[in-house]
Every structure is written in C-alpha cells, then in structure tokens.
Amino acid sequence: MLTIKLPDGSEKHFEKPTNGIEIAESIGENLAKAAVAIEIDGKQHDLSDEISNDAMVSIITLNSDAGLEIMRHTLTAQVLARAVKNLYPNSKLAIGPTVTDGFYYDFEIDKQLSIDDLPKIEEEMKKIIKQESKIIKSFHSKKDAISLFKKKSENYKIEIIKNSDQEGNFQIYQQGDSDFIDLCRGPHLRSLKQIGSFKLTKISGAYWKGNAENQMLQRIYGTAWLNNKDLRKHLTKLEEAEKRDHRKLAKQMDLFHFQEEAPGAVFWHPKGWNLFQKLIDYMRKKQTDAGYHEVNTPELMDRSLWEASGHWESFGENMFTSDSGDGRKYAIKPMNCPGHVQVFKQGITSYRDLPYRLCEFGKVHRYEPSGSLHGMLRVRAFTQDDAHIFCTPEQITDETISVCNLILDIYKDFGFKEIIIKYADRPKVRVGEDHIWDEAENALISALEKTGLDYVHNPGEGAFYGPKLEFVLRDAIGRDWQCGTHQVDLNLPARLDATYVGEDGQKHTPVLLHRAMFGSLERFIGILIEHHAGNLPLWLSPLPVKVLTITSKADNYAKEVIKQLNNAGIQAECDLRNEKISYKVREHSLSKVPVLFAVGHKEIEEETVAIRRLGSKEQITVKLNEAIQDLQKEIKAPSAK
RNA sequence: GCCCACAUAGCUCAGGGGCAGAGCACUUCCUUGGUAAGGAAGAGGUCCCCGGUUCAAAUCCGGGUGUGGGCUCCA
Numbered sequence: 083m084l085t086i087k088l089p090d091g092s093e094k095h096f097e098k099p100t101n102g103i104e105i106a107e108s109i110g111e112n113l114a115k116a117a118v119a120i121e122i123d124g125k126q127h128d129l130s131d132e133i134s135n136d137a138m139v140s141i142i143t144l145n146s147d148a149g150l151e152i153m154r155h156t157l158t159a160q161v162l163a164r165a166v167k168n169l170y171p172n173s174k175l176a177i178g179p180t181v182t183d184g185f186y187y188d189f190e191i192d193k194q195l196s197i198d199d200l201p202k203i204e205e206e207m208k209k210i211i212k213q214e215s216k217i218i219k220s221f222h223s224k225k226d227a228i229s230l231f232k233k234k235s236e237n238y239k240i241e242i243i244k245n246s247d248q249e250g251n252f253q254i255y256q257q258g259d260s261d262f263i264d265l266c267r268g269p270h271l272r273s274l275k276q277i278g279s280f281k282l283t284k285i286s287g288a289y290w291k292g293n294a295e296n297q298m299l300q301r302i303y304g305t306a307w308l309n310n311k312d313l314r315k316h317l318t319k320l321e322e323a324e325k326r327d328h329r330k331l332a333k334q335m336d337l338f339h340f341q342e343e344a345p346g347a348v349f350w351h352p353k354g355w356n357l358f359q360k361l362i363d364y365m366r367k368k369q370t371d372a373g374y375h376e377v378n379t380p381e382l383m384d385r386s387l388w389e390a391s392g393h394w395e396s397f398g399e400n401m402f403t404s405d406s407g408d409g410r411k412y413a414i415k416p417m418n419c420p421g422h423v424q425v426f427k428q429g430i431t432s433y434r435d436l437p438y439r440l441c442e443f444g445k446v447h448r449y450e451p452s453g454s455l456h457g458m459l460r461v462r463a464f465t466q467d468d469a470h471i472f473c474t475p476e477q478i479t480d481e482t483i484s485v486c487n488l489i490l491d492i493y494k495d496f497g498f499k500e501i502i503i504k505y506a507d508r509p510k511v512r513v514g515e516d517h518i519w520d521e522a523e524n525a526l527i528s529a530l531e532k533t534g535l536d537y538v539h540n541p542g543e544g545a546f547y548g549p550k551l552e553f554v555l556r557d558a559i560g561r562d563w564q565c566g567t568h569q570v571d572l573n574l575p576a577r578l579d580a581t582y583v584g585e586d587g588q589k590h591t592p593v594l595l596h597r598a599m600f601g602s603l604e605r606f607i608g609i610l611i612e613h614h615a616g617n618l619p620l621w622l623s624p625l626p627v628k629v630l631t632i633t634s635k636a637d638n639y640a641k642e643v644i645k646q647l648n649n650a651g652i653q654a655e656c657d658l659r660n661e662k663i664s665y666k667v668r669e670h671s672l673s674k675v676p677v678l679f680a681v682g683h684k685e686i687e688e689e690t691v692a693i694r695r696l697g698s699k700e701q702i703t704v705k706l707n708e709a710i711q712d713l714q715k716e717i718k719a720p721s722a723k
Numbered sequence: 724g725c726c727c728a729c730a731u732a733g734c735u736c737a738g739g740g741g742c743a744g745a746g747c748a749c750u751u752c753c754u755u756g757g758u759a760a761g762g763a764a765g766a767g768g769u770c771c772c773c774g775g776u777u778c779a780a781a782u783c784c785g786g787g788u789g790u791g792g793g794c795u796c797c798a
Contacts, residue, residue, distance in 0.1 A: 186793095196727065197792095286793030287726025294795045298726050301793070329791095333734075342771075342789045400797095446798095451724050452789090454796060464798070552798095564798065601798040633755045660755075668759030682757060694758060701758065 086133070089140045102129030103272075106141050116143040118152050118276060119269040126152070128219055128269040144276055144308065151180050154306045156271040157207075157280055158185035160217065160255060162302060164262040165206035166191065175264060176238040176290060176299050183316060184280075184305035188288050190238070191300050200282040203302070207280075214275045215258035219268065227252035227265065238290065239265045279313040280306035323559055328611040329457040335616060335674050337607075337624070338458075346455045346462030348604055353624035356653075358465075360622055361603055362443055364719055365467050365492075372488055374439040374469055379421025381445065385411040390577055391420040392513040396546040400448045418444035419571075419596060422470040423578045426592070430472065433584045436592065437477050441469035443603070458608030459563075465603040471595040472580070475525065478570060481595055482529035482551075489553050489566045489599050490535075495720040496610065497619065500556040503535055504564075506543035513547055514573035523549045525593075526570040545596070547573045553599075557613040565601040565609070616674045617696055621719045627654035628675045629691070630666040632682030634658070639686045643679060643706060650710045652717060654679075671696060677713065 084096040086105060094108055102120035106113050106129065119142040120127050126142065133139070142148045158178040162185075166173050170191045178187035222230065224243060231239040242265065243252060255270055256263050271277065282304040290296040307313040324330075332338055337354030340347070350358060366376065382404060388394040393401065393416065402414040415421065422440045430438050445465045454460055471481050486503075493501055505527060508519045526549050530537055537551070544550050553566030571594040575581075581589045600606035610618065620626050627647055629640045640656040647654040657666050663680055670678055679691040680701070691709050694701045704712075 194727075284792060285727065288794045289725075292795075294725070298794080300726075303793080340790085345789065448797085451796065453724065453726090453794080455790085460797070466798075567798075598798075605798055630758085631755095632757055635755075662754095662756055662761060663758050664756090665760055666758085671759055678758080680758065682755095684757085692758080699758080 084134070085136045087136075087138045089138075099132050099134035101132055102127065102139070102141065105133075105139060109141070113141060113143070116145060117141045118144050118149045118271050121148075126269050129272055130219065131269075144278075150306075150308060152269055153271060153277060153308075154180040154185045156217070156274070157277055157306050158187045158304065159264055159266050160257060160262075160270060161207045161210050161274065161277065162187050162203070162282075162304065163189075163264055164210055164257065164260065165203050166302070167262055168210075169203060169206055174236055174238055177242075181303075184283070184303065186288075186301050186303045188290070188299040188301045190297070195285050195300055195302070197285055200285065200302070204280075204282050207282075210257075211274045211277050213258070214273060215260065216273050217270050218256045218258070219270070220254050220256070221250070222252045222254055223250045224248075224252065227254065230254065230263065231265065234263070278306060278308040279310045280304055281313060281317070319559075326559070326612045326615045327457075328459075328608040331611050331616040331674070332458075334672055335611075335624075337611075340457075344463075345452065346450060346460075348458065348461065348463070354607075356624040357607060357618070357622060358603060360624075361600065361606065362467075364495075365443075365600065368488065368492060368721070369439075369441050369467075369469065372439075372484065373437075374441040377422065377425050377440050377442050379415075379418060379425065379442060379444065381415055381447075382412045383415065383420070385413060387420055387424075387578075388413045391423075391574060392547065392577055393417065393420070396511055396513060400450070402447050402449055414447045415444070416446050416448045418442050418446065418466065418468045419470055419574060419594070420578060422468075423575060423580050423594070426470075426472050427578075427580050431583055433474060433582055433590070436582065437471050437473035437481055439469060439471045441467070444468050458604045461602070461604055464605065466598050467600045467603065468596070468598050471597065472575070472582075472592040473595065474584075474590075475521075475593055478525045478593055478595070479529040479532055482526065482568065482570075483533050485568045485595070485597050486530075486533050486535060486551070489568075489597075491721070492599055493553070493555055493566075497613065498555040498557070502554040502556065502562065503530070503537040504540040504543075504552040504554060505530060505537050505549070506540040506552055507549045509542050509544050509546060511546055512544075513577070518572045519549070522570045522572045526551065545569050545571075547571045548594075548596075550596075555609070557609060558615070559612075561612075563605075563609045565606055566599045567597065567601065569596040571596055617676070618674070620676055620713070620717045623674075623676050625653060625655060625675055626717060627652060627677045627679060627713070628670045629654060629656040629679045629681060630663060630670070631656065631658050632663045632680055634660065635683065636681045636686055640681050643681060643691060646706065646710060647713075650714050652710065652713055667694065679709070 086094045094105060106117040117129055120129055121140045121142055122133060122137050144153060163175050163178055166189055170193060173189045173191040176188035227243050228240055253266060253268055254263050255266050282302060284303045286301050287298045288301040290299055305316055307316060335353060336351050338348050338350045397416060401416050404412045404414060406412060425440060443465055447463045450460060450462050473481055490501060507523050530551060548569045548571035550567050550569035552564050554562050554564045556562050575594045576591045580592055582592055584590045629643050631637055631640045637658050640658060644654050644656050667678060674696060676696045678694045681691055685691055689706050690703045691706055692701050692703045693709060
C-alpha cells in the first residue's frame with residue numbers, strides 16, 4: 083500500500099507503484115488535462131515517472147509559474163533544438179535553459195545565422211508543434227548515453243555526460259517516432275500540444291560553458307507564454323522599456339552625447355551637467371552631515387605607487403597608462419584609494435582621529451572591453467562618489483552600520499523603494515594572506531548581521547583587496563542595478579605604509595573601508611533617467627520651469643516672471659519665439675520640462691501664470707507669487723523638506 | 724576581447740554600380756496666436772575611415788573605427 087499526500091493535506095492510496103498521470107486522473111479530469119509535471123517531495127519530475135514509495139506530491143499545471151517554465155524548457159530543448167537540427171543537420175546541440183520570460187539554446191552550426199533566419203526557424207518549430215507528438219523519456223547508463231550521442235556526433239552532450247558525477251539514470255527525451263533525441267534533466271511536457279505562444283527574439287554568440295577561452299557558439303533567444311495575449315503583453319512591455327532608454331531620452335532632453343573619438347566617455351551638455359552638479363550638491367551635503375571630509379587627489383600618478391598598492395598587478399589590464407617627457411610611466415587613476423591613503427599619511431597619527439572619513443568626487447578611468455560599453459551604464463571614464471574610512475578594527479561594525487543606513491536613506495530620496503544587499507567574499511585574483519581575508523570577511527559579515535538587514539551571498543565576487551557589500555536597486559520596471567558598494571580592506575593600508583599611533587603608544591595599521599553610494603554618477607544618472615522615464619522629479623530637473631509667451635506682447639512680463647523665479651532660487655528660462663503656444667508646449671514637453679508657465683494678455687492683467695505639468699493636459703491659472711511659493715517648497719530635495 | 728547586425732544632412736530615417744533623398748530642426752519672410760507640429764522660401768553632405776574590384780563605388784569586396792544586441796567582464 084502506497085500513501086500519496088497532496089498539498090491540501092488529503093491522502094490518496096495506491097495498491098502498486100503509480101505515477102503523476104494516475105494521481106492527477108484520480109483527482110479530476112480537468113487537472114489531468116492541465117497537468118504538465120509533478121513535484122515529488124519537493125523535486126520536479128515528469129508525470130510518467132514511477133512513484134513507488136510514500137510521498138508528498140503536488141501536480142504542476144501549465145497555469146503556474148513552474149508550469150510555464152517547463153513549457154518554455156520543452157519549447158527550447160525539444161522544439162527549437164529539433165527545428166535547428168532539421169534545418170541544419172550538421173549542427174550540434176549544446177545547452178538550452180530557460181531564462182526570465184523565455185529561453186535560449188546554444189548550437190554549433192556550420193552556417194552563420196542572422197536575424198533573418200529566425201522566421202524560418204520559427205516556421206519549422208510551428209510545423210513540429212503541429213504534429214502534437216507525445217514526449218517519451220528513457221533512462222540510460224553513462225556508457226549507453228555516450229554511445230547514443232556518439233552516433234549523432236553530439237560532442238557537447240558527450241562532454242556533459244562525461245563530466246557528470248552521476249553514473250546512470252541519464253534521461254534522454256524523444257518525440258513520438260522522430261529520431262531527434264536530447265539529453266535533459268527534464269521535466270518536460272507530456273505532449274507538444276501543451277505549448278503556448280512564442281517568438282524567437284534575437285541571436286548572439288555565447289561561449290561554451292560561459293568561458294571566454296572556449297569556442298563561440300550561436301545562441302538563439304526566444305520568449306514564450308501561455309497564450310497570444312500574454313505574448314503580446316510582453317512584447318509591448320519591451321517596447322515600453324525601449325522608450326525609457328536613457329540614450330534616447332538624453333538626446334530629447336539634450337543632456338549629453340558620445341562620439342567616436344572618446345569611446346565610453348561622456349560629453350556633458352549644459353543641462354546634463356546641471357543634473358550632475360545637482361547630484362553632487364545633494365551628496366556633498368549628506369556626506370558633510372555624516373562626518374566626511376572632501377578632498378581631491380591627482381588623476382595621474384607614478385607607476386611605482388600603483389605597484390605598491392597592488393593595482394598594477396591585479397588591475398593593470400584595466401588601467402590607462404601615460405608616458406611623459408621625463409621618461410616616467412604614469413597611470414591614470416582607476417580608483418581613488420591610493421590617493422586617499424597618501425592624504426591620510428600626511429596628517430593622521432593618532433587613534434584619537436579615527437574614524438577618519440575622506441570623500442572625493444573622483445573621476446576615474448578604466449579600460450573596459452569594447453564590447454561591454456553601453457551608453458552611460460558602462461563607460462570608461464566615470465565619476466565616483468567615493469569615500470575611504472580609516473578606522474580601528476573595533477570601529478568596523480559601527481561604520482558599516484552607518485554606511486548601510488546612509489545608503490538606504492539616499493536611495494529612498496531618489497525614489498527607489500526596493501534595495502537588495504549582496505555580500506561578496508574573496509575572489510580568485512586577490513592580494514593579501516588568507517588569514518587577513520578571514521578577518522575582513524568575519525568583520526564585514528558580523529557588522530551586516532548587526533544591521534538586521536536581509537542580504538544574499540555572492541561568493542567569489544569581492545574586490546581584489548577585500549570583501550564587499552553590493553547595494554542593488556530595483557527600478558520602476560523591475561530591473562536590478564548595482565550601485566553602492568562597501569568594502570572592508572585590511573591589505574592596502576599596510577601595502578602603502580599607512581599607520582597610526584594607538585592608545586598603547588605603538589604603531590598600528592588602520593582598517594580601510596571603501597564605499598560609494600551612487601557608485602558611478604554617470605551610471606546613476608542613466609538609471610535615474612530610465613527609472614523616471616525621463617520625467618525627473620522637480621528637485622532634479624535641470625530646467626524645472628519654462629515660461630512660454632502666447633503673444634509677443636507678453637515678452638516683458640515673461641522676463642519679469644523669470645526674474646522672480648530666479649530670485650526665488652528656481653531655475654527657469656523663457657521661450658519668446660514667434661511660434662504658436664501649442665508648438666511650444668509640444669516642444670518643451672518632449673524635452674521633459676516638468677512645469678510650463680504660459681503667459682498672454684490675461685495673465686499680464688491678472689499677474690498670474692497658466693501652469694501646465696508634464697504629463698497632464700490640464701492647466702490651472704494661479705497668482706504668480708503663489709505659484710512661486712508653491713514651487714519653492716516642492717523643489718527642495720526630499721531630505722531637505 | 725569574442726559572435727552577429729548596423730554606420731547616408733544637426734536629429735530620425737528611406738534609397739542604392741551612373742546628378743545625394745524625405746520629415747523634423749536651422750535661416751529669412753508672412754502670421755500675434757490660448758495648451759503636443761500655422762504657412763512660404765532658402766541653406767545644409769568627404770553617404771564613418773583606409774585600401775581593393777570596376778570605364779564608373781555612397782552602393783560590391785577586404786581591413787579598421789564606432790554604435791547596437793548578446794557572451795565574457797563590471798560601477
């Protein structure tokens with residue numbers, strides 16, 4: 083007698099070994115129809131898998147996240163893979179997992195695919211799905227599995243099997259009587275009948291096993307959904323995301339540009355630079371309040387300093403260097419830390435001065451691979467809101483807690499509500515003894531625990547000199563961006579001979595905490611633009627108000643309005659051009675000016691302005707002095723209110 | 724760095740082995756208006772760069788640079 087427990091607590095009994103299909107049928111006809119797989123004691127299985135022991139099970143239906151993912155998996159591993167094999171018989175299968183909203187499959191194909199080949203592949207996939215084949219699974223020993231795939235010259239599958247630590251039970255899936263086979267951990271749909279709506283979206287190269295040393299394979303991406311409606315909804319969402327693209331919006335808003343002679347470096351236009359300065363003003367105040375001292379250190383320093391710090395060895399590939407007339411080799415700083423250590427060494431001698439917090443809006447240059455550059459989100463020259471806290475080991479906890487609080491506080495001001503903290507420990511390439519790393523990691527993790535904040539572990543992703551916390555923010559459309567960072571460093575101060583005199587009269591090496599909150603200002607601005615879809619809040623807008631004249635008779639009044647706005651500390655410009663009001667409204671709405679004042683005969687007489695807000699079609703007419711007072715309140719940074 | 728695609732006026736883009744195109748922006752003129760494009764005229768080009776093929780290359784081929792989508796890497 084076999085007892086099967088269901089999620090609702092009820093039990094089913096079977097005389098002999100059973101399977102998911104029987105269990106589903108025993109519960110109800112509709113469930114059996116909708117079932118795609120089964121979870122047995124927490125692990126996903128095919129419905130056909132035999133159950134011979136007591137178990138907790140739950141039927142997975144198409145109409146669930148897990149079911150949808152199984153459908154996507156079947157679509158890529160069975161349908162896309164088979165379609166490509168049909169069209170390009172010499173191709174070899176690598177892997178085909180699901181990803182957010184879809185799936186991909188990596189192939190080795192002798193013909194180089196282009197985006198134009200996708201419709202043809204889609205068509206072949208639809209043909210395969212129409213056959214509504216049943217999906218059949220068989221189990222094989224390691225030896226059998228290898229010989230099966232040898233016959234098909236599926237080298238990648240063979241490599242996967244060979245590298246696997248399991249000896250038997252290799253699952254091979256097949257559709258009806260087709261000779262297509264694929265190795266897969268499953269589970270898969272029972273039949274291709276259950277496949278919903280899909281679209282192949284893009285094509286790219288991808289390294290075998292994600293290793294840049296390995297062969298480049300061809301990857302086909304797709305998205306798949308339960309039905310056409312969901313698919314279309316997803317495609318619309320992608321279009322919406324495209325509209326938020328900071329590169330596109332920045333052009334409309336006239337913030338900055340890039341050009342060929344300076345790859346990965348920003349040409350800031352007046353409005354963009356205004357926004358940049360607003361962020362600096364805001365952060366400068368926050369940091370001063372939190373006890374930081376702002377400094378500025380050289381962009382160019384002699385190679386010997388970078389050798390001493392360890393950058394030359396561990397970060398050298400990312401550094402720009404410069405030769406000079408005096409025959410010395412300089413490096414353009416990729417980080418501000420060595421410079422800050424020099425400042426520390428000039429002044430601080432006593433433990434009484436610790437913690438000593440130095441900050442700098444330091445512009446750093448890093449040679450990033452050309453292929454990784456991406457608008458403002460990945461550049462080669464960027465400005466960090468960088469700070470280095472020199473402290474005693476005992477002070478690590480308190481300093482870490484206040485950094486965490488400060489960062490979370492700041493993100494809130496910018497409208498980010500969801501923040502994920504990651505703890506990253508020692509990487510493969512690093513400086514310093516392991517026992518130093520033990521110490522640094524323990525200090526950081528115990529400080530983090532004390533904050534009581536949730537975090538996730540990100541193994542091997544620390545900086546080369548110490549473990550770090552990464553602060554990841556989630557934007558308005560659910561994308562994650564890593565911005566802030568906080569690192570414990572027990573290596574650099576010693577390498578650069580930084581010391582202080584302790585209470586005991588002896589020399590000690592300080593602990594160095596590296597932290598940045600925006601991370602890179604360039605990147606943060608890119609994220610802000612996308613998060614707000616260009617509609618920046620008033621306090622960040624480079625031009626909060628534009629005054630538009632309806633007739634040239636209003637020119638003088640408009641200038642008077644500007645004067646009063648400026649006197650009240652509100653940046654504003656006027657548009658006196660010989661154009662219709664609708665034309666001016668359209669133009670400034672497209673360039674994302676948050677507040678438009680229209681002035682004509684009526685406004686002159688009544689000393690009012692007609693206000694129109696970005697994104698609204700409504701206008702309200704308000705006395706000029708009241709409008710200014712209201713704006714003055716609204717334009718303050720959130721934390722200054 | 725690797726794979727694929729793309730590069731034409733300030734911007735968005737069409738075209739394509741034989742005179743370089745459109746819309747918007749710009750300049751001038753008309754229009755003085757009431758909330759997302761008023762009208763007319765004009766000016767604007769090394770068709771990314773360097774080679775090659777050809778009677779002829781913006782167009783075809785090769786190389787380079789940059790950009791985009793991925794991979795790798797990362798703030």
